[in-house]
Amino acid sequence: xxxxxxxxxxxxxGGVLAREQVSLWRDGLRRLRRNKLALAGAFYxxxxxxxxxxxxxxxxxxxxxxxxCPVQPVFADAPSAAHPFGCDPLNRDLLSQMMQGAQxxxxxxxxxxxxxxxxxxxLGMLAGYARGWIDGVISTVINVFYGVPTLLLALxxxxxxxxxxxxxxxxxxxxxxxxxxxxxxxxxxSIREREYIEAARASGTTGPRxxxxxxxxxALGPIIVQATFIIPIAILTEAFLSFxxxxxxxxxxxxxxxxxxxxxxxxxxxxxxxxxxxxxxPSLALSFTLLAFNFFGDGLRDAFDPRQKR
Amino acid sequence: MSRPxxxxxxxxxxxxxxxxxxxxxxxxxxxxxxxxxxxxVGESGCGKSVTAMSILGLVQRPGKIVSGQIxxxxxxxxxxxxxELRQVRGRDIAMIFQDPLSSMNPVLRIGFQIDxxxxxxxxxxxxxxxxxxxxLLKQVRVPDAERRIKxxxxxxxxxxxxxxxxxxxxxxxxxxxxxxxxxxxxxxxxQAQILELLRDLNQDMGMSIILITHNLGVVAGLCKRVVxxxxxxxxxxxxVEQIFENPQHPYTWSLLRSLPxxxxxxxxxxxxxxxxxxxxxxxxxxxxxxxxxPFRIEKCFSEDPELxxxxxAQHVACWVTMTRAFAEMGAATITDTRPGAASGVRPPKxxxxxxxxxxxxxxxxxxxxxxQDPALLEKxxxxxxxxxxxxxxxxxxxxxxxENLSDD
Numbered sequence: 001x002x003x004x005x006x007x008x009x010x011x012x013x014g015g016v017l018a019r020e021q022v023s024l025w026r027d028g029l030r031r032l033r034r035n036k037l038a039l040a041g042a043f044y045x046x047x048x049x050x051x052x053x054x055x056x057x058x059x060x061x062x063x064x065x066x067x068x069c070p071v072q073p074v075f076a077d078a079p080s081a082a083h084p085f086g087c088d089p090l091n092r093d094l095l096s097q098m099m100q101g102a103q104x105x106x107x108x109x110x111x112x113x114x115x116x117x118x119x120x121x122x123l124g125m126l127a128g129y130a131r132g133w134i135d136g137v138i139s140t141v142i143n144v145f146y147g148v149p150t151l152l153l154a155l156x157x158x159x160x161x162x163x164x165x166x167x168x169x170x171x172x173x174x175x176x177x178x179x180x181x182x183x184x185x186x187x188x189x190s191i192r193e194r195e196y197i198e199a200a201r202a203s204g205t206t207g208p209r210x211x212x213x214x215x216x217x218x219a220l221g222p223i224i225v226q227a228t229f230i231i232p233i234a235i236l237t238e239a240f241l242s243f244x245x246x247x248x249x250x251x252x253x254x255x256x257x258x259x260x261x262x263x264x265x266x267x268x269x270x271x272x273x274x275x276x277x278x279x280x281x282p283s284l285a286l287s288f289t290l291l292a293f294n295f296f297g298d299g300l301r302d303a304f305d306p307r308q309k310r
Numbered sequence: 311m312s313r314p315x316x317x318x319x320x321x322x323x324x325x326x327x328x329x330x331x332x333x334x335x336x337x338x339x340x341x342x343x344x345x346x347x348x349x350x351v352g353e354s355g356c357g358k359s360v361t362a363m364s365i366l367g368l369v370q371r372p373g374k375i376v377s378g379q380i381x382x383x384x385x386x387x388x389x390x391x392x393x394e395l396r397q398v399r400g401r402d403i404a405m406i407f408q409d410p411l412s413s414m415n416p417v418l419r420i421g422f423q424i425d426x427x428x429x430x431x432x433x434x435x436x437x438x439x440x441x442x443x444x445x446l447l448k449q450v451r452v453p454d455a456e457r458r459i460k461x462x463x464x465x466x467x468x469x470x471x472x473x474x475x476x477x478x479x480x481x482x483x484x485x486x487x488x489x490x491x492x493x494x495x496x497x498x499x500x501q502a503q504i505l506e507l508l509r510d511l512n513q514d515m516g517m518s519i520i521l522i523t524h525n526l527g528v529v530a531g532l533c534k535r536v537v538x539x540x541x542x543x544x545x546x547x548x549x550v551e552q553i554f555e556n557p558q559h560p561y562t563w564s565l566l567r568s569l570p571x572x573x574x575x576x577x578x579x580x581x582x583x584x585x586x587x588x589x590x591x592x593x594x595x596x597x598x599x600x601x602x603x604p605f606r607i608e609k610c611f612s613e614d615p616e617l618x619x620x621x622x623a624q625h626v627a628c629w630v631t632m633t634r635a636f637a638e639m640g641a642a643t644i645t646d647t648r649p650g651a652a653s654g655v656r657p658p659k660x661x662x663x664x665x666x667x668x669x670x671x672x673x674x675x676x677x678x679x680x681x682q683d684p685a686l687l688e689k690x691x692x693x694x695x696x697x698x699x700x701x702x703x704x705x706x707x708x709x710x711x712x713e714n715l716s717d718d
Binding site for chain 2: 194195196197198199200201202203204205206209213214217218220
């Protein structure tokens with residue numbers, strides 16, 4: 001059979017038949033680099049990550065130590081050369097606390113995003129692929145969750161589950177997974193009708209394999225973008241819960257907790273009047289982090305949206 | 311001849327839509343013998359692809375195989391479990407699709423997709439999969455296969471993509487290859503290459519091929535036998551040369567006449583078949599082709615002809631057949647292929663249809679009939695919209711209507 005089935009001709013060999021391949025990812029990365037805001041966001045995030053990592057091995061003072069600052073009779077120490085972010089009313093070093101706060105924020109943000117990915121993607125793909133009554137059940141659950149007020153649900157879950165890093169991530173995930181599930185369901189719905197899925201089905205691909213190797217990679221772009229938007233939401237919710245005294249508890253420090261005075265009995269208002277730096281620095285750190293994630297997420301979305309191609 | 315490898319018996323497939331049951335395939339039977347190339351031709355929407363999808367069990371909700379058998383090697387594919395059917399797909403019966411770009415997953419490498427088809431069936435040892443991918447690409451004559459196997463589909467040209475699709479189809483050495491419009495999305499020179507490739511694969515590997523197309527030229531180039539489908543039914547079947555030389559169904563005849571020819575008069579307009587295929591929710595009574603047939607007779611409006619043998623392995627479902635049309639209706643000389651042109655038999659029509667016809671045909675004798683039919687005129691006078699339309703185009707008829715009404 002070789003006689004009939006020889007290649008077209010040797011003149012093709014060595015010739016350039018295709019341009020250098022530019023994959024979707026490399027193309028997206030290139031466009032991401034051109035987006036100044038997204039780039040600034042990325043640099044800030046890298047900075048925060050480095051700070052958080054350093055915090056594991058070294059902080060200027062022990063964040064828990066109540067002898068870090070000179071003892072003050074009434075007020076907390078304002079920022080000084082020895083304590084750039086000042087001290088809290090219990091004479092602990094604020095910078096050291098905030099370095100640990102960065103760890104908590106990132107862990108909660110990324111951890112929540114991972115839980116949401118796991119739950120949202122699997123439920124969304126199942127609903128979109130199986131359709132029928134399975135889709136009906138999952139969609140109803142999604143709608144029910146949408147109907148419950150976010151913070152209320154997080155609070156209730158938090159009360160039920162009890163304090164703890166993992167529990168707070170679960171509580172926040174329960175309020176944010178629906179967007180992801182809905183997005184993935186829609187993506188799967190549309191992708192499963194494409195001809196290449198029909199073609200894969202015609203070549204005998206099994207159901208699970210179809211989902212994992214044929215449908216999932218095609219939905220990956222929007223999924224990643226959605227995940228980057230979930231991180232800041234999780235960080236904000238955690239900070240808010242901690243600010244209310246319902247989130248991360250001492251001896252761990254979270255930005256929200258620090259801003260509320262770390263549960264030392266002062267009200268936020270009196271704290272703002274007597275030692276504004278305790279409120280301002282964690283709030284600024286939180287705001288910048290949220291902003292950075294949003295800029296970066298926006299940049300990612302633009303970079304991987306083919307319609308934005310320039 | 312040996313036993314058929316694939317035998318479709320009285321297959322009916324319907325889509326249950328909100329508007330009603332779309333009978334996409336009705337009572338279709340045909341056989342495919344080992345090593346044979348069978349063509350299925352017909353216009354868009356004639357049920358060709360649905361037939362193919364039915365064979366592979368790929369018809370999805372709201373579609374359903376209503377009745378019939380699909381015998382593949384003593385197994386009825388309409389009865390086996392989903393898993394058994396999956397085993398058959400891509401291993402024993404492979405399918406290639408019309409548009410190779412949309413039929414390939416854009417985010418997966420060509421090589422990966424070829425391997426996928428093999429991995430789905432464990433027919434080939436794991437270690438052999440990667441080299442086999444390159445071998446397959448070489449077999450379908452993709453140059454520089456070692457390097458190009460790492461490419462993504464968008465880096466392939468249309469013809470190369472279709473070759474890669476065929477490579478995927480061939481990967482498990484299937485016994486039957488169903489090619490659904492494999493050349494439609496390609497330009498003519500590439501079409502020829504792909505057809506040549508299919509022909510070689512058929513000859514060298516002994517693979518049976520079902521070629522689905524609306525292009526009779528493609529059928530002539532590749533197939534030994536052809537099945538002509540219209541409105542979900544087989545209207546004619548037989549050896550290719552015979553069908554081309556001596557088509558018996560007016561639909562086949564019209565299809566062949568509408569092929570552009572190199573040797574035809576350049577001034578002559580391309581012939582087409584008037585009208586569209588019928589609505590498959592409510593097909594016309596009698597023969598489904600009757601609204602478009604130039605040679606229809608009264609019987610065509612009431613009774614649906616069955617597929618009957620007419621000798622030499624040719625089957626046709628027609629009350630008239632072209633032999634009679636040539637002998638009695640002057641088919642050889644007619645240039646007017648409008649409905650009922652040669653027979654003069656017109657279908658019973660309702661009023662608005664008559665008016666629509668008047669606008670387009672404006673044949674004097676129709677106007678005459680209308681003017682002389684008091685019942686029709688009576689009805690017409692009660693349809694202001696129809697009267698208005700008629701008044702614009704044929705004031706003379708309106709005059710007659712008024713005349714007639716004042717007579718009463």
